[in-house]
Amino acid sequence: MSLAKQNFANQSEEALNQQVNTELQASQVYLSMSAWAQHTSVALPGLEKYFREAAHEEREHAQKLIDYINTRGGRVVLRALQAPETDWKSAKNAVESALQLEKDVNKSLLNLHKIADSNGDPQMCDFIEAEYLGEQVEAIKKLADMVTQLNRVGEGLGVYLWDQQLYRDGTGAGSRATGNVKHDSLFEDEIVECPALLATLSEDARISYEQAKVFQQRYPPDSIPTDITMSQYVSIQEKGISAFEFELDTDSLSFVSARTEIQFFSGEGCLQTNLPLPRNQEVYYWEAKMFEKPVTTTVSVGVATKPYPSWRLPGWNKHSIGYFSDTGNKHFSNPFIGRPYSYGYEEGDVIGVGYRHRTGTIFFTRNGRKLDEACFGLRYNLFPTIGANGPCQIHVNLGQMGFVFVEANVKRWGLAPAQGTLAPPPAYGFEAGSFLLQRGGEMSSLEGVITPSSSRYDEEEDDDDDNTPLIQQRSNHYAAIPIPSQQHQQEGTPAPPSYSTFPRPSFFMDQAEYERNRRAGLI
Structure with a gap:
């Protein structure tokens, strides 16, 4: 016995299983009607779509009942289904048979509700009322209207025009409850073109449609x-x-x-x-x-x-x-x-x-x-x-x-995780004991430096050691900026201007400036 079973009478469980098989049998009948309407000797796409969607809806009803039985702690027992008719003679006969089928299903649901009520099961009564009874009455009303319409149009061309309207209106399982907004097929269908449909498009829209096709x-x-x-x-x-x-x-x-x-x-x-x-x-x-x-x-x-x-x-x-x-x-x-x-x-x-x-x-x-x-x-x-x-x-x-x-x-339904597994780029700043970016910023501030133009000076600069590392290792003192030699100054090389970041000769400095440059490693 299931631990979930409570206030669920055996009679109610048996009646629910019977209703499951009733819904599945109705689905089989509707599927047979759909196949008949699709046959080339009948060729009624509107009815074919209606019956196919009705078959799908009846299967959904059966599945919903199966879920409910398991929720209440019961056991689902499926029975063999009877083979339905294969030739429904005419559109009117098929719709009349569908109307009688819905009435039989509704009668079975009312009996199921009666059994639940007699066994003091308000939960089951509420389930049947909320999920089935109202929709069933509206479906019966819809099919009754269809029978009246078929009686009015007669056979032949009238049935063809009625079926085309049924197809365009999308009357199917989703709209059998007349107050529902779902008025079309939930399955993809071929578009049945006709002059009336093409006439609904403007000239530009028609050309666009033809090109897209x-x-x-x-x-x-x-x-x-x-x-x-x-x-x-x-x-x-x-x-x-x-x-x-x-x-x-x-x-x-x-x-x-x-x-x-x-x-x-x-x-x-x-x-x-x-x-x-x-x-x-x-x-x-x-x-x-x-x-x-x-x-x-x-x-x-x-x-x-x-x-x-x-x-x-x-x-x-x-x-x-x-x-x-x-x-x-x-x-x-x-x-x-x-x-x-x-x-x-x-x-x-x-x-x-x-x-x-x-x-x-x-x-x-x-x-x-x-x-x-x-x-x-x-x-x-x-x-x-x-x-x-x-x-x-x-x-x-x-x-x-x-x-x-x-x-x-x-439930994390996004198309992919917000973050992937690819590692981010390294952080800027001090990295492995270097300060390349900081020194670059300091060098860029040397706006007033006057570069000597003599060839002798250029040749001397070329003698610098090419093996000097570009990234100086961090130490207690910054790397000193090269200062033009006294020899260059004696030969007329201009001294750095007052606004330059190069240090002035020490004899021009006061004590505070001298100490500041010494601590910065510039002297």
Whole structure:
């Protein structure tokens, strides 16, 4: 018996296991519906996407129940699943079957709640109410509306147009609860182009889209090596987070200073880091602060693969996602339609991006508050990417300082350690008993020295010992500065001027000056 088990009746445990299998069975049915809608004889991409996301959601529901059983100290018992239907006849029949399936799942949840209540388990009742019941009722309402719409449009062209609208609206598992802001696919899909979508773009935007599409056909994500090489890995070990920096693109009107301070001037463009997000730990995270951003400038913060068209914002092309400042929408490989995600952001706001590489999941934060998962299934090497369509200045924190999102600090989600293993340069000042820098400073103060110009004097200087060390060893007395000999002075060599640092002859000195020069080693 588990030590964690408390007030958890065997009847409740058995009912939870039954609900796990009910959710898994529903996932199997939805997966069958998705495969049917994707078949070439059906070709309904909107329904295919809806059913696929519903299958994913039912699996998540089952996993959540499994976690709860283990948390309460129970034991998970999985049962064999029944093979679902493979031919759903028509879109209307498939949606009606999905509606009945949701009603059956809801009935099972209500029975589960009744069992928990009869066994005096308020914790289990609260769990079912908070995580399942409200969402289930809204999902039933959504499917009922879809049945009504299909009855209205009829078969043939009507179903095709209805399915296209379903696809563009992004109605999927994330939006089955009608009040939720998640209205789009969490998985990457091919863009279904149609004249209506292209008509939403201006002439310049359409040309930019067509050029970017050709660019990515010519240079797909795996066309250049983007894995972190051994030399780059060593650089990360030695330099830490300083190994990462945003690369300047000469084709875009932008500028990068101090590795992570980005400035855009005009036009649409984006910048990416030199290295991809690593895959050594579970989550990686970084933040971008809108240091200067006029309200007329739209900024997109996200990730993208390489090569990526530098004249496009992240989220507008395949294998990229971006969170846009003007609308608060997210664009997931789609330039046509942005999906409601959160609030927009402006100057002073901090937008964070998190990446779970095992599932290819991207999530965003806004001013330290975590938002919902934005997408799943991004598998290529991803690069932090920031784009804008006008003047702005953005400061990026890849981990060189503390994050606004506290959890990222606690769990050390930065891209690399703040400090690497590379030793710092030696400290300035006295080093190993030498005082080269100090003597250099003293020599530079000899501003008024008059250098004799006679050739005889030059020849005599050449006779100096070349083996004299440049760095004099520290002793009780400083090394004396060479003084022109009495012979030079007798031949007319001018004596040092009064403002020179050279000492005057002793017979010109008073007692105090003489003692001062003697102590300094100049006499």
